[in-house]
Amino acid sequence: MEKQLNVGIVGTKFMGKAHSNAWKKAPLFFDVSAQPILKVACGRHEASLKEFAQQWGWQETETDWKKLVARPDIDIIDIALPQQLHYEVALAAAKEGKHIFCEKPLAMNSQQAEEMLKVCEDHKVVHYLNHNYRRTPAVALAKRMIDEGKIGRIFHWRCAYQQDWIVDPSFPLTWQLRKETAQAGPQWDLNSHAVDLAHFLIGDIATVSALTTNFIKERPLADESTSGNLKAESKGDAKGEVTVEDAALMLVQFANGAIGSFEATRFATGKKNGLTFEIYGSKGSLLFDLERMNELQYYSREDAEGYQGFRTILATDGSHPYMQHWWPAGHIIGYEHAFVHAVVDFIDAIETKQTITPNFSDGLKILRVLEAGLTSAERHQQVIIS
Amino acid sequence: MEKQLNVGIVGTKFMGKAHSNAWKKAPLFFDVSAQPILKVACGRHEASLKEFAQQWGWQETETDWKKLVARPDIDIIDIALPQQLHYEVALAAAKEGKHIFCEKPLAMNSQQAEEMLKVCEDHKVVHYLNHNYRRTPAVALAKRMIDEGKIGRIFHWRCAYQQDWIVDPSFPLTWQLRKETAQAGPQWDLNSHAVDLAHFLIGDIATVSALTTNFIKERPLADESTSGNLKAESKGDAKGEVTVEDAALMLVQFANGAIGSFEATRFATGKKNGLTFEIYGSKGSLLFDLERMNELQYYSREDAEGYQGFRTILATDGSHPYMQHWWPAGHIIGYEHAFVHAVVDFIDAIETKQTITPNFSDGLKILRVLEAGLTSAERHQQVIIS
Amino acid sequence: MEKQLNVGIVGTKFMGKAHSNAWKKAPLFFDVSAQPILKVACGRHEASLKEFAQQWGWQETETDWKKLVARPDIDIIDIALPQQLHYEVALAAAKEGKHIFCEKPLAMNSQQAEEMLKVCEDHKVVHYLNHNYRRTPAVALAKRMIDEGKIGRIFHWRCAYQQDWIVDPSFPLTWQLRKETAQAGPQWDLNSHAVDLAHFLIGDIATVSALTTNFIKERPLADESTSGNLKAESKGDAKGEVTVEDAALMLVQFANGAIGSFEATRFATGKKNGLTFEIYGSKGSLLFDLERMNELQYYSREDAEGYQGFRTILATDGSHPYMQHWWPAGHIIGYEHAFVHAVVDFIDAIETKQTITPNFSDGLKILRVLEAGLTSAERHQQVIIS
Amino acid sequence: MEKQLNVGIVGTKFMGKAHSNAWKKAPLFFDVSAQPILKVACGRHEASLKEFAQQWGWQETETDWKKLVARPDIDIIDIALPQQLHYEVALAAAKEGKHIFCEKPLAMNSQQAEEMLKVCEDHKVVHYLNHNYRRTPAVALAKRMIDEGKIGRIFHWRCAYQQDWIVDPSFPLTWQLRKETAQAGPQWDLNSHAVDLAHFLIGDIATVSALTTNFIKERPLADESTSGNLKAESKGDAKGEVTVEDAALMLVQFANGAIGSFEATRFATGKKNGLTFEIYGSKGSLLFDLERMNELQYYSREDAEGYQGFRTILATDGSHPYMQHWWPAGHIIGYEHAFVHAVVDFIDAIETKQTITPNFSDGLKILRVLEAGLTSAERHQQVIIS
The missing domain is CATH 3.30.360.10 (Dihydrodipicolinate Reductase; domain 2)
Structure with missing residues (x-):
């Protein structure tokens, strides 16, 4: 039986769309090591969130990202948010042992970034920073x-x-x-x-x-x-x-x-x-x-x-x-x-x-x-x- | 409740891949009038067919295209085959009242094309010829x-x-x-x-x-x-x-x-x-x-x-x-x-x-x-x- | 003492200008085998001819091309005319033993071209056809x-x-x-x-x-x-x-x-x-x-x-x-x-x-x-x- | 009778060639206000100077630029030299009332440039700095x-x-x-x-x-x-x-x-x-x-x-x-x-x-x-x- 990874995404705008497409498309064209499951989409506005989730096939929705990161069934937190919100979400997710796929730029400043990196390393989660052009x-x-x-x-x-x-x-x-x-x-x-x-x-x-x-x-x-x-x-x-x-x-x-x-x-x-x-x-x-x-x-x-x-x-x-x-x-x-x-x-x-690179260490640099x-x-x- | 259209595809190579991707991706980025369902994939070689169907999410498989076009649950036949096989499949599909999404070039010759067009018109099916660059x-x-x-x-x-x-x-x-x-x-x-x-x-x-x-x-x-x-x-x-x-x-x-x-x-x-x-x-x-x-x-x-x-x-x-x-x-x-x-x-x-254009009439021309x-x-x- | 070649040009419009420039510029940038002398410019309209000759440093002018080609001091006839006039001038020039630098296209038809080629060969003059892009x-x-x-x-x-x-x-x-x-x-x-x-x-x-x-x-x-x-x-x-x-x-x-x-x-x-x-x-x-x-x-x-x-x-x-x-x-x-x-x-x-190529043989072809x-x-x- | 300007050029390498070509070509394609005469070429090495002068049609040669700038028959000094030599030649030329066509960069430093500008202005000569790309x-x-x-x-x-x-x-x-x-x-x-x-x-x-x-x-x-x-x-x-x-x-x-x-x-x-x-x-x-x-x-x-x-x-x-x-x-x-x-x-x-611009004032800036x-x-x- 094939390995699966449950993804929870936070963010439903331009990057929410770009990331959702990537999660869906990756297993179609590539032999992925595990099947990503579009499990939970999270956004503040219920109506637009529902529409987004339905459009992209996210199975469930959540309006509070803190609840999302606390869910034991989630393996990956995808942070598709403006930089202002990366720090808080990433820290919480790493502490819950979630692997993190994070949109760029990493944070508001290098102090945040240092802490984000440290927590990820402490909790041994995989952290990726999406400088996609590489x-x-x-x-x-x-x-x-x-x-x-x-x-x-x-x-x-x-x-x-x-x-x-x-x-x-x-x-x-x-x-x-x-x-x-x-x-x-x-x-x-x-x-x-x-x-x-x-x-x-x-x-x-x-x-x-x-x-x-x-x-x-x-x-x-x-x-x-x-x-x-x-x-x-x-x-x-x-x-x-x-x-x-x-x-x-x-x-x-x-x-x-x-x-x-x-x-x-x-x-x-x-x-x-x-x-x-x-x-x-x-x-x-x-x-x-x-x-x-x-x-x-x-x-x-x-x-x-x-x-x-x-x-x-x-x-x-x-x-x-x-x-x-x-x-x-x-x-x-x-x-x-x-x-x-x-x-x-x-x-x-x-x-x-x-x-994987680039990651939070690269982002800090x-x-x-x-x-x-x-x-x-x-x-x-x-x-x-x- | 949303309208659905069941698609049966014949062909699993380059065009099978390109068409499958299109059926999957269309509803993600566009507000489609009906939801295409990747229902049946059809190919001659059982093993490669299974692999193809699993990769792209086709729900069922069929090794005999004649059985496929005869299935009452299929709305659309997608002909993703070399031109040599278009005529036979298209005629049969049209006669069963299936709408046809056909790869180019339309046929081996204009005699085939004329007949394909006539049967489609007689059976009032939508026929599309995939000159995609338009x-x-x-x-x-x-x-x-x-x-x-x-x-x-x-x-x-x-x-x-x-x-x-x-x-x-x-x-x-x-x-x-x-x-x-x-x-x-x-x-x-x-x-x-x-x-x-x-x-x-x-x-x-x-x-x-x-x-x-x-x-x-x-x-x-x-x-x-x-x-x-x-x-x-x-x-x-x-x-x-x-x-x-x-x-x-x-x-x-x-x-x-x-x-x-x-x-x-x-x-x-x-x-x-x-x-x-x-x-x-x-x-x-x-x-x-x-x-x-x-x-x-x-x-x-x-x-x-x-x-x-x-x-x-x-x-x-x-x-x-x-x-x-x-x-x-x-x-x-x-x-x-x-x-x-x-x-x-x-x-x-x-x-x-x-x-829709281009269609079999355009293909004939x-x-x-x-x-x-x-x-x-x-x-x-x-x-x-x- | 350096070898010199006296040039007589027929034509004073776009190609007259382009050719004159070339005759003047060649010895400045290249070690030419002989020094081209801008001897005589020929055109039908006296006033514009004078102006042209003075601008480009042609030493003398002539309004009748027949007189020009008959001058014994001229070594080269440069035909910078529309194609309609090439035949007549080229034939006369070749018969006088002048080398010919001829603007393209060679002639009005291949019959003219054949004759032009023959006369040039008979009189052993160098003939060049100015397909300059080569x-x-x-x-x-x-x-x-x-x-x-x-x-x-x-x-x-x-x-x-x-x-x-x-x-x-x-x-x-x-x-x-x-x-x-x-x-x-x-x-x-x-x-x-x-x-x-x-x-x-x-x-x-x-x-x-x-x-x-x-x-x-x-x-x-x-x-x-x-x-x-x-x-x-x-x-x-x-x-x-x-x-x-x-x-x-x-x-x-x-x-x-x-x-x-x-x-x-x-x-x-x-x-x-x-x-x-x-x-x-x-x-x-x-x-x-x-x-x-x-x-x-x-x-x-x-x-x-x-x-x-x-x-x-x-x-x-x-x-x-x-x-x-x-x-x-x-x-x-x-x-x-x-x-x-x-x-x-x-x-x-x-x-x-x-x-030299291209020449009248190439032009005929x-x-x-x-x-x-x-x-x-x-x-x-x-x-x-x- | 047409106005003439006698040019003396100092420098016979890349820029000597580029400037000579310009002096010769300008009156052919443009209606110049006065005819530039390629009067004297000046360079240190007698042999290469002679060759240069003959190639480009400079009428006379001079191996000492000080003698050149002192000649009363010269209207324009063309400085086609490396920057190291601009200062000295330009000062002398301006003091003799010669108009100056100077290759770039203007000088070794802004102190030189200031003085060059001042002397030109004092002696009311036209000074041009050859930033040709303008x-x-x-x-x-x-x-x-x-x-x-x-x-x-x-x-x-x-x-x-x-x-x-x-x-x-x-x-x-x-x-x-x-x-x-x-x-x-x-x-x-x-x-x-x-x-x-x-x-x-x-x-x-x-x-x-x-x-x-x-x-x-x-x-x-x-x-x-x-x-x-x-x-x-x-x-x-x-x-x-x-x-x-x-x-x-x-x-x-x-x-x-x-x-x-x-x-x-x-x-x-x-x-x-x-x-x-x-x-x-x-x-x-x-x-x-x-x-x-x-x-x-x-x-x-x-x-x-x-x-x-x-x-x-x-x-x-x-x-x-x-x-x-x-x-x-x-x-x-x-x-x-x-x-x-x-x-x-x-x-x-x-x-x-x-x-004219750019000139020594622009060069100083x-x-x-x-x-x-x-x-x-x-x-x-x-x-x-x-």
Whole structure:
């Protein structure tokens, strides 16, 4: 008889949807080590919760996450919530011995993260932090190529994560734009992804020099009930102060001697979810663009002279990470597929009693870099990562 | 209580997988008019059938498709088989009053297609032919733009469908390369898609001039048990003749005065599933590339002089066809999603007692063009479509 | 003392300018075998001729080309005229023993071309036909790669030459749009280039099936004095019939077994001078786009599996044809540079008493293909090239 | 009788060639206000100087630049030298009342630049600093679009200037890699261009935070006689220390509230002369890539919703800056053409007694930013531009 794992999810919005899809889809395309059961969905609003659970096939619902994490039949807590709520839920879940699949960014600050990590380690639960882009086949291929030595010694990391959803000054002051609910702006939301990729592909960051700014200081107050999926509306005429940065730029030194740059913004008009990185090394280079996420650009100095050039590897054939489970070469996959890969690997980690990366330890390391960035921006000087 | 529709699928390989995924995924992301139930999977080989059914959640199995189509509890027959088998199954299914979701190309020839269409019409079943690319959001957007008049009078259609999976002469003589099992090569497999898109976007084709060729005349015999997903192996040293064309090119005149070209090949080294089209009109132009299927290139002569250019519309925001059901703008979808859209629209057609396109009538029209192409290639002269 | 060659040019419009620039620039960047002297410019209109000669440094002027070709001090006749006038001037020049640098297309028909070739051969003059794109470094590189065997056996040639300068129905009936002055439309103007490239890169063409059409049948009469550089104006309200085709498509079989397609049009909205070709072979593929003429896309099946992809060779380093004479790698060149390369090679041919290609023999072969195309289009059947 | 201006050039290597070409070509394609006469070429090595002068048509030669600047018949001194020599030559030339066309970067430091500017102003000579990329048509178009308000309020400037010519550790220690001859590495050579573009397109820079590094600390000593065009060779086995940075990154705040980033490196494997910038504003965005310098990407928020996208303007038609003087639309120009535009505008400034930009004042401003960058990198803190 097949092993099963009961999942309880907290959160029913964009990430609730993306995670639910991953839990359902993983066993269809992959030979998972255990069958994930969509057991309980948890949300504050009864009506929308019921609808969500029915749509996605969650067997039961719960409006109090404390009850959910206390249920003995639950093996996995999936935290699909804004960062403000991660700490409390994760601590409680770990203490109950639940394995944790947690949306990013990990927490509001590194103190929370440290504690979350410690409790997870103390209770020996598997903890996963969903920096999903690591499991995009083209990114996983980049990692493999670096590990194989194809890029040689790395000189440069150049990364931008660019969106434009708040360029309009009438876009309201949603929770993402207030410090008490979001802690920071694109530094948390976007640069957490970018720093994770840098840690994954390049290595540890030793110093940070950062610059942040606000382009629009005040916005209409938000009707939070409309804030899902970036389509928020304002309520009334009152305005409030934007208390997180609109853009965050960082220059870094890696411990291995490479240098890097990060640019995260919500004001890059025309860029919707534009995460790009460039890696230049002594033997070759790699370029990636999330809006063309099935492609990896590769330049090799080992190609014959005069015949070198950036080549587009369409990372869709069976030799590419994860791709033998999907379609024939040339048939692309989309945004949601990396979540499926994460679920497959997470289940595998539980069953084989291994760790999975990125996890809370990685998340803590990311937050330390992000915090150093904010400190640097405030003090106008370089900060050394301790 | 919600309406349900019981589906019986025939075929368990590449298309069996793609269709199963669509039946499962449609109700998760869309508000379907009726809930599709994955009732019965049908295949010839008991063992692989069981595995397939379990993987995808088909409730029951059946090794004889005749028994399947005779079952009174089945509402829909999904024909996920090679073209050789469509005729027989479709006729039987229609006669039993089943709605039909049929993989392309429709049939081995237009005589079969005519009969299939007639029986479906006589039995008033909904028939759908899965030229899935019509339901790629960027393609559906192209259609909307043409209908809105943004392109004006259309002058040119230029289309290529390029693959490279048989460039290696040691690739074996699979069923796709023999006339008795496939009827034709890329003219059937690839140009059927291309002609469907041309009918959809430009209009009816009036004349055809074609050229076909074979680059490799003999190949090792195939071990057909390995022929799924383009990874076939040969058995022994014996060779056999390739009896379908390796490449098929057509020049056409459309009834509306536009002219067009088609190029379908399995010998375009480097192209995996490279379907591209270009449309040039009096007011604007559209370019599409399936390997970047979330993008549509648009040139407008109505932009200010000096500021005109081909712009890349990333067809991922809520205003684009089907996309409000998926992710926020900038989060791309993949190959499999168009199948989901087809399932949603097919269910809707059944529930609202409407027709859906493309259907067997469209498929018949496509086959007439493809046959005219083969005739033209043989006779070395233009053929008028009757 | 350095060898000199006196040049007499006939024609002062777009091509007069492009050729003059090439004669002046060649000795600056290249070590030419002999110094070209811009001796005499010839044109019908005294005033504009004087201005042209002064601008470009032609030492003398002549309004009668017959006098020019008779001058004993002239070594080279540069025919920078519309095709209607090539025959007469070339015959006279060759009979006077002048070497001929002739703009394309060669002539109004293959009978003229045959005679032109014969007279040149009889009088042992060097004859060059300016299909300049052969000498674009990226195209010359493509040729070298094919000759080196990097592409292997060639299966496919796919070429389009797309412009849009007559999409507007109010564009007047210039000489290019009338049969008596132009012989044909894009079949002559654009497909002559495309067929030359096909001959150069792939080989001889054995059969042709073609389709031509007219989108706009009548246009306002032109004020020919304004017809330079595609900015023509009409005069009065009178209209005349367009007597050349607006678009010409061809499917061909090459003698070596490859097949190919050509598409030439003046109705591809958004394409200004869009010449693209694709070559697919058993070992690799090549893609070219004139609007990005410094780049050559190369796919190699000999790259490691999983790391294959189309790579962009920026053909600007010293290893690439002609490029060691220009700038450091990464500094691109433009449209006019291929004319310079042609002048350098043409002078070299004269000094070394060699032939240069393409020449009138190549031009004759091109015209036979183009004529076969028009015949095929008229008869709606394939034509075999004799 | 036409006005003439006698030019004396100092420097005969890469820039001597690029400038000579510009002086010769400008009057051919443009109606210049005065005819530039290539009067005197000046270089230290008699033999190579003679060859250079003959190749390019300089009428006379001079091996001592002091004699050249003292000649009363010279109107213009063209300084085509490494930065180390600009100060001395420019001061002397200005004192003699010569107009100055000076290669970039302006000088070794801002003290030199200040003095150079002052002397030029005192002697009322026209001074031009050759940041040639401003006069690339696509860049000039970007400026026009910003001035027209098409981009709105600018939020972001993101720029990289990436080359790879010293990735190989055996590349020798040429003058560009030693502080006493070059002052700095890519911060001077590449970021001077980038900062000029930022000043031109965005505005003044208020603060700088920078990071520099060295990837390779020692290199073989160079045979300087081979150092032209980046193809240097080493002499013997001795090594010396690299005393300029290998890469320089900056984050900046502009006075107008925009923020920006710069990345200049000689270690971006695969990038030959890769200058790219991105500008994001409240109404639209612009992207540029020097390796495709005829193209400007433009995104407009004023396009209809759902039809927005980055469009590629091929800046080659008569409506684009400078382009009516070259070829018909779609016929691209190359690297050298911007030098021609600079010569045309410089002559015009002399004849109309106007200033031209960029000039020594702009160069001084650039050097202050670059120096602030180096200071910031050394102190690990932000520097405010005074």
